[in-house]
Amino acid sequence: MLPKRDSWAEPYKIKMVELLKMTTAEQRKKALQEAGFNTFLLKSEDVYIDLLTDSGTNAMSDIQWSGMMLGDEAYAGSKNYYHLEDAVKDVYGYKYLVPTHQGRGAENILSQIMIKAGDIVPGNMYFTTTRLHQELAGGVFHDVIIDEAHDSESDFPFKGNVDLNKVEKLVQEYGAEKIAYICVAVTVNLAGGQPVSMENLKAVRKYTEEKGIKVMLDMTRIAENAYFIQQKEEGFRLKTIAEIVKEICSYTDGATFSGKKDALVNIGGFLALNDYDIFEEARNMVVVYEGLHTYGGLAGRDMEAMSIGIYESVQEEHMKARIGQVFYLGDKMREFGVPIVTPIGGHGIFVDAKQFLPHVSQDDFPAQTLAAEIYLDAGIRTMERGIVSAGRNSKGENYHPKLELVRFTIPRRVYTQAHMDVIAESTARVYERRNQIKGLKMIYEPKYLRFFQARFEKH
Numbered sequence: 393m394l395p396k397r398d399s400w401a402e403p404y405k406i407k408m409v410e411l412l413k414m415t416t417a418e419q420r421k422k423a424l425q426e427a428g429f430n431t432f433l434l435k436s437e438d439v440y441i442d443l444l445t446d447s448g449t450n451a452m453s454d455i456q457w458s459g460m461m462l463g464d465e466a467y468a469g470s471k472n473y474y475h476l477e478d479a480v481k482d483v484y485g486y487k488y489l490v491p492t493h494q495g496r497g498a499e500n501i502l503s504q505i506m507i508k509a510g511d512i513v514p515g516n517m518y519f520t521t522t523r524l525h526q527e528l529a530g531g532v533f534h535d536v537i538i539d540e541a542h543d544s545e546s547d548f549p550f551k552g553n554v555d556l557n558k559v560e561k562l563v564q565e566y567g568a569e570k571i572a573y574i575c576v577a578v579t580v581n582l583a584g585g586q587p588v589s590m591e592n593l594k595a596v597r598k599y600t601e602e603k604g605i606k607v608m609l610d611m612t613r614i615a616e617n618a619y620f621i622q623q624k625e626e627g628f629r630l631k632t633i634a635e636i637v638k639e640i641c642s643y644t645d646g647a648t649f650s651g652k653k654d655a656l657v658n659i660g661g662f663l664a665l666n667d668y669d670i671f672e673e674a675r676n677m678v679v680v681y682e683g684l685h686t687y688g689g690l691a692g693r694d695m696e697a698m699s700i701g702i703y704e705s706v707q708e709e710h711m712k713a714r715i716g717q718v719f720y721l722g723d724k725m726r727e728f729g730v731p732i733v734t735p736i737g738g739h740g741i742f743v744d745a746k747q748f749l750p751h752v753s754q755d756d757f758p759a760q761t762l763a764a765e766i767y768l769d770a771g772i773r774t775m776e777r778g779i780v781s782a783g784r785n786s787k788g789e790n791y792h793p794k795l796e797l798v799r800f801t802i803p804r805r806v807y808t809q810a811h812m813d814v815i816a817e818s819t820a821r822v823y824e825r826r827n828q829i830k831g832l833k834m835i836y837e838p839k840y841l842r843f844f845q846a847r848f849e850k851h
């Protein structure tokens with residue numbers, strides 16, 4: 393057989409490097425103990441390859457860095473704000489912009505404006521910060537993602553889709569006026585970076601228009617979602633990512649955005665809206681929580697870098713290499729027999745900890761345990777996405793999510809293919825000794841978003 397001839401390559405060359413620190417097994421053991429077996433509590437200095445998150449960990453381009461030098465650090469009316477406003481209108485098509493320091497700043501404002509106590513907020517799977525802001529505003533989140541999303545082995549190509557039957561049930565039960573809005577995330581982070589199809593987005597729009605319900609997008613990884621639509625959905629092969637991104641937004645009323653992902657920056661976010669009245673309220677509220685409405689907690693230079701990053705995020709070659717690298721790692725893992733969520737999603741590989749460690753019960757935190765073991769092997773930092781992340785319901789009982797995953801999140805434009813090889817090989821080593829691995833017990837549990845700061849010890 394001839395060698396394959398369709399390799400992707402990074403559409404950039406490297407101008408500056410950051411040296412990595414290698415650690416010994418002894419050092420890692422000590423660091424992990426000190427971090428209470430929580431990878432969030434490790435010092436970044438003790439990490440070799442950092443796959444904790446793709447959030448704010450991107451490498452900016454030389455053009456973005458030069459944009460940083462053009463920061464207009466005025467308190468009010470910075471020209472970078474107007475550049476960002478232009479980018480949001482041009483690329484996403486929303487009319488009004490409220491910048492925020494990151495995505496959750498926008499979630500806070502949107503939730504406070506749109507949700508009244510007792511309102512229902514359907515969403516295509518929860519996201520930790522998004523759901524918490526909805527709950528703090530008095531809302532009750534309901535998961536309306538299709539069932540396939542909860543099955544790590546289902547090969548359905550658009551596992552992020554909204555199940556409109558589930559939405560209709562909520563409407564029947566509570567009435568459309570009780571639904572604050574439908575929150576649609578593209579891609580769905582906790583399902584494994586799974587995309588939503590355009591057909592589904594259109595159907596959601598049609599349904600909600602009939603019922604008078606608003607659709608708010610969590611467009612944090614919209615360009616990645618657009619790439620999957622282009623590659624997998626009939627009729628989109630000849631459309632550009634930019635065209636698809638704009639079409640997605642056109643089926644919604646507004647969006648929250650964490651610029652730290654798609655937009656290739658280290659900090660930044662916004663709330664974008666089409667409805668003037670909601671915008672007016674948000675523009676007023678942002679001064680309470682973030683800063684004046686023309687900077688929203690950001691420096692002018694950060695807004696400039698984000699405006700440039702928004703354009704870079706929809707470039708075809710960028711996205712091909714971005715997702716290509718994620719797929720490369722996933723395929724390697726599969727070759728080693730490591731159980732991962734399929735189809736492979738946009739921002740990382742999600743290892744199925746229930747299948748990896750079937751002898752560890754969910755109450756002994758299999759994904760938390762596995763993330764700790766992965767770190768011990770070679771200093772690779774990953775993140776738990778299972779029972780610890782899911783937290784507790786309003787009665788104080790633990791949620792028991794079907795998915796118990798360890799996320800190997802790939803920062804954009806940061807690591808090379810050789811790093812991917814090392815990651816897969818290290819994971820394979822841990823897989824070989826999986827039977828000797830024991831679970832953990834939680835010894836400290838903070839009240840909000842416990843996964844960030846909880847501490848554990850070995851059973």
Ligand SMILES: Cc1ncc(COP(=O)(O)O)c(C=O)c1O
Pocket residue numbers: 447494495496497519521522577581610612649650651652660661
């Ligand atoms: C899907 C999704 N929504 C919202 C957020 C919140 O964004 P931020 O981290 O910028 O506050 C994140 C990441 O945190 C995310 O992955």
Ligand SMILES: N[C@@H](Cc1ccc(O)cc1)C(=O)O
Pocket residue numbers: 444445446447520521581650781801
């Ligand atoms: N959104 C980022 C940062 C983050 C991580 C975990 C969270 O639950 C919340 C925020 C991510 O998905 O990686």
